[in-house]
Amino acid sequence: MADKEVSNISSPVAAAPEVYTTPPPQPKDKKPGQLSPEQVKQYFNDGFLVVPSFFTKEELKPVMDAIEECVDVLASNLYRGGKIKDKAESAGLYKRLILLEAQFPGAAVLLHRQRYLPVAFRNLWSNDRLLNVMEQLVGPNVAGHPVWNIRTKTPVNEETTVPWHQDNAYLDETCLTTLQPTAWIPLIDANMTNGCMQVVKGGHRAGKTATHTCCAGGTWYVDLAEEEIEKTLGVNMKTDVVTCEVPLGGVLFLNNTVPHRSLENFSENVRWSLDLRWQDPKKSNGFHGLRDCVLMRSVDSPNHVINWEGFGILDRKELEIDIEDQKDAFDTRIHGPWMKRWEITHSNRHTDAFLAGGDTCHAYLQGCDYSKDLLIARLIAMAAFFRIAKRVSLLARAPKTITPAFINRSYSLAAAVETAPEVYTIPPPQPKEKKPGQLSPEQVKQYFNDGFVLVPSFFTKEEMKPVMDAIEECVDVLANNLYRGGKIKDKAESAGLYKRLILLEAQFPGAAIILHKLGYLPVAFRNLWSNDPTAWIPLLDATKLNGCMQVVKGGHRAGKTATHTCCAGGTWYVDLAEEEMEKTLGVNMKTDVVTCEVPLGGVLFLNNCIPHRSLENFSDKVRWSLDLRWQRPDKSNGFHGLKESILMRSADNPNYVIDWEGFAALDRNKLQMGVDVTEEEKTNAFDTTIHGPWMNRWVITHPNRHTESFKAGGSSWHSHTKA
Numbered sequence: 101m102a103d104k105e106v107s108n109i110s111s112p113v114a115a116a117p118e119v120y121t122t123p124p125p126q127p128k129d130k131k132p133g134q135l136s137p138e139q140v141k142q143y144f145n146d147g148f149l150v151v152p153s154f155f156t157k158e159e160l161k162p163v164m165d166a167i168e169e170c171v172d173v174l175a176s177n178l179y180r181g182g183k184i185k186d187k188a189e190s191a192g193l194y195k196r197l198i199l200l201e202a203q204f205p206g207a208a209v210l211l212h213r214q215r216y217l218p219v220a221f222r223n224l225w226s227n228d229r230l231l232n233v234m235e236q237l238v239g240p241n242v243a244g245h246p247v248w249n250i251r252t253k254t255p256v257n258e259e260t261t262v263p264w265h266q267d268n269a270y271l272d273e274t275c276l277t278t279l280q281p282t283a284w285i286p287l288i289d290a291n292m293t294n295g296c297m298q299v300v301k302g303g304h305r306a307g308k309t310a311t312h313t314c315c316a317g318g319t320w321y322v323d324l325a326e327e328e329i330e331k332t333l334g335v336n337m338k339t340d341v342v343t344c345e346v347p348l349g350g351v352l353f354l355n356n357t358v359p360h361r362s363l364e365n366f367s368e369n370v371r372w373s374l375d376l377r378w379q380d381p382k383k384s385n386g387f388h389g390l391r392d393c394v395l396m397r398s399v400d401s402p403n404h405v406i407n408w409e410g411f412g413i414l415d416r417k418e419l420e421i422d423i424e425d426q427k428d429a430f431d432t433r434i435h436g437p438w439m440k441r442w443e444i445t446h447s448n449r450h451t452d453a454f455l456a457g458g459d460t461c462h463a464y465l466q467g468c469d470y471s472k473d474l475l476i477a478r479l480i481a482m483a484a485f486f487r488i489a490k491r492v493s494l495l496a497r498a499p500k501t502i503t504p505a506f507i508n509r510s511y512s513l514a515a516a517v518e519t520a521p522e523v524y525t526i527p528p529p530q531p532k533e534k535k536p537g538q539l540s541p542e543q544v545k546q547y548f549n550d551g552f553v554l555v556p557s558f559f560t561k562e563e564m565k566p567v568m569d570a571i572e573e574c575v576d577v578l579a580n581n582l583y584r585g586g587k588i589k590d591k592a593e594s595a596g597l598y599k600r601l602i603l604l605e606a607q608f609p610g611a612a613i614i615l616h617k618l619g620y621l622p623v624a625f626r627n628l629w630s631n632d633p634t635a636w637i638p639l640l641d642a643t644k645l646n647g648c649m650q651v652v653k654g655g656h657r658a659g660k661t662a663t664h665t666c667c668a669g670g671t672w673y674v675d676l677a678e679e680e681m682e683k684t685l686g687v688n689m690k691t692d693v694v695t696c697e698v699p700l701g702g703v704l705f706l707n708n709c710i711p712h713r714s715l716e717n718f719s720d721k722v723r724w725s726l727d728l729r730w731q732r733p734d735k736s737n738g739f740h741g742l743k744e745s746i747l748m749r750s751a752d753n754p755n756y757v758i759d760w761e762g763f764a765a766l767d768r769n770k771l772q773m774g775v776d777v778t779e780e781e782k783t784n785a786f787d788t789t790i791h792g793p794w795m796n797r798w799v800i801t802h803p804n805r806h807t808e809s810f811k812a813g814g815s816s817w818h819s820h821t822k823a
Contacts, residue, residue: 121525128532133229135539143547147710151555159563166570166622175580183585195595201611203588206788212616221625229537243733271738275386283635290642294723297649300711305657312664324676334686342694353705360712369598371723378730386738397749404756430785441797450791456813
């Protein structure tokens with residue numbers, strides 16, 4: 101395919117600081133899970149919020165089970181494809197993906213690309229308490245954004261470590277005026293050692309999407325230089341970066357303009373996580389016209405039932421790889437519309453694939469609907485974007501993987517857009533009724549003021565258990581696929597959730613990337629997602645040691661997406677220089693950087709404009725986490741028109757049922773690799789390059805295999821990041 105022209109796809113959009121700093125009218129009724137007034141304030145002020153104990157481990161158990169199922173399918177596919185020799189069936193949730201990655205580098209990418217949205221994932225996404233929080237952030241009508249990720253952060257894996265960026269950078273410019281809260285949910289205690297998140301506190305206040313570059317290192321991630329963060333978003337990278345360690349059960353809530361990143365995983369376990377997003381259903385989702393949001397709550401329909409079927413959810417059996425039918429099943433390259441939005445300053449295999457006209461798109465939220473065959477064949481859009489290191493995104497932060505720099509989450513596809521500080525600093529009208537999980541007024545205030553809010557105890561460990569189980573399932577699928585694909589000899593089946601992915605990665609570097617590319621959205625993930633702007637949820641205690649998050653407090657206030665560069669190191673991640681953050685977002689990197697350690701059960705809430713990142717994982721475990729995002733369904737999701745958000749809550753339909761089926765949640769069995777795959781199919785199935793539209797949006801200052809793949813027009817598109 102001929103090289104494609106690369107250019108920014110849109111004109112500048114005015115800053116919208118009020119979108120990110122002004123809370124909506126708060127609900128009058130008290131509901132379970134609601135944030136306190138202080139928490140709401142923190143979210144809008146800082147751009148993020150960590151709720152340490154939002155879920156119980158029992159609540160997350162179904163999600164973990166679903167992930168384990170996904171990993172099992174991946175392992176089977178890899179094994180049948182001759183990519184691995186050992187499915188590591190006894191390794192466990194936190195170890196198996198590591199073992200698969202060791203045999204077939206890029207296994208985590210494949211898992212990240214899958215688009216199966218398990219029931220557990222849907223249930224999490226539409227969880228009542230999470231939706232109650234979303235009402236406080238976006239208003240009574242709530243829709244699930246089409247971008248979600250399962251993060252497969254295996255240890256010491258460049259492709260699972262996301263650099264600084266704003267979530268808006270992966271979407272088109274229309275999403276700048278749409279607040280898209282993300283709930284990043286780790287499935288292990290997320291800390292500095294295993295790769296937690298870092299957020300640039302206040303980086304959302306400018307209401308801008310800074311200039312990102314594409315792609316970071318050998319990844320498909322856009323990159324936001326720290327200099328750009330400071331210059332465009334007005335933050336200080338020396339003081340505004342907050343490391344968000346989130347314990348299992350906790351949630352990190354972010355917005356789509358606050359710069360953030362994930363740290364490297366230096367532990368011995370996979371750091372699984374999910375990131376789910378929401379927004380006002382009437383707003384643009386910025387998903388490039390590719391997919392609509394899924395309505396989850398409606399004022400006009402109190403009994404609204406989420407239309408998961410209409411959201412394009414696939415059955416697990418569709419993920420089973422039939423050797424004769426599945427093309428590029430093992431292609432670990434990822435690229436998408438964001439690569440066209442930003443300048444490609446660093447080429448790699450992901451950008452090369454994009455430039456060559458590749459047709460696989462793995463977006464921030466997994467899933468682009470180029471064609472039905474393509475979606476199935478490439479396992480693109482795992483409704484939970486199994487993110488190897490960060491939307492849902494399942495983040496499996498393995499130890500000592502490359503750690504990306506700060507990013508604004510709005511770093512995706514379009515050219516410069518005028519600032520929109522109000523989008524990130526003005527809360528919507530708050531719910532009148534009290535609901536479970538709602539943030540306190542203080543938390544809402546903090547979220548809009550700081551760009552994030554950390555809720556240490558949002559979930560119980562019991563609530564997180566299903567998510568962990570789902571992750572172990574996904575790792576098992578990955579191990580099986582790698583083993584069957586001849587990529588690994590040992591499936592490390594007894595390693596466990598926090599170790600297995602490390603062992604797989606050791607045998608096949610890139611296993612975490614393949615997991616990150618998986619398109620399987622386990623039921624546990626759906627349940628967590630629909631439980632709540634980004635919510636970063638660690639699946640173990642997230643600390644500085646295992647790589648927790650850092651957020652640049654107040655980096656969202658400018659309402660801008662600072663200029664990122666691409667790509668960080670050998671990754672696909674975009675990078676946001678500290679100088680850029682200070683210059684553009686108006687923060688002080690010496691004083692505004694907040695390290696967010698989030699315990700298991702806690703949640704770090706961020707917005708899509710606040711700069712954040714995850715620290716390196718220096719532990720011996722995978723620091724699993726999930727980051728989930730939301731937005732107003734009537735707003736653009738900025739996802740390059742590739743996929744719509746999924747409505748989760750509607751004020752017009754209180755009994756609305758989320759349409760997970762319509763969101764394309766694939767059944768785990770469809771991730772299994774068939775026995776008669778061709779060599780070409782095996783090669784593509786285990787391709788660990790990742791690239792996407794963000795590589796076109798930002799200047800590629802550091803070419804690598806991901807950017808080269810993008811430039812070559814590769815067919816894999818794995819967008820967005822979270823940590």
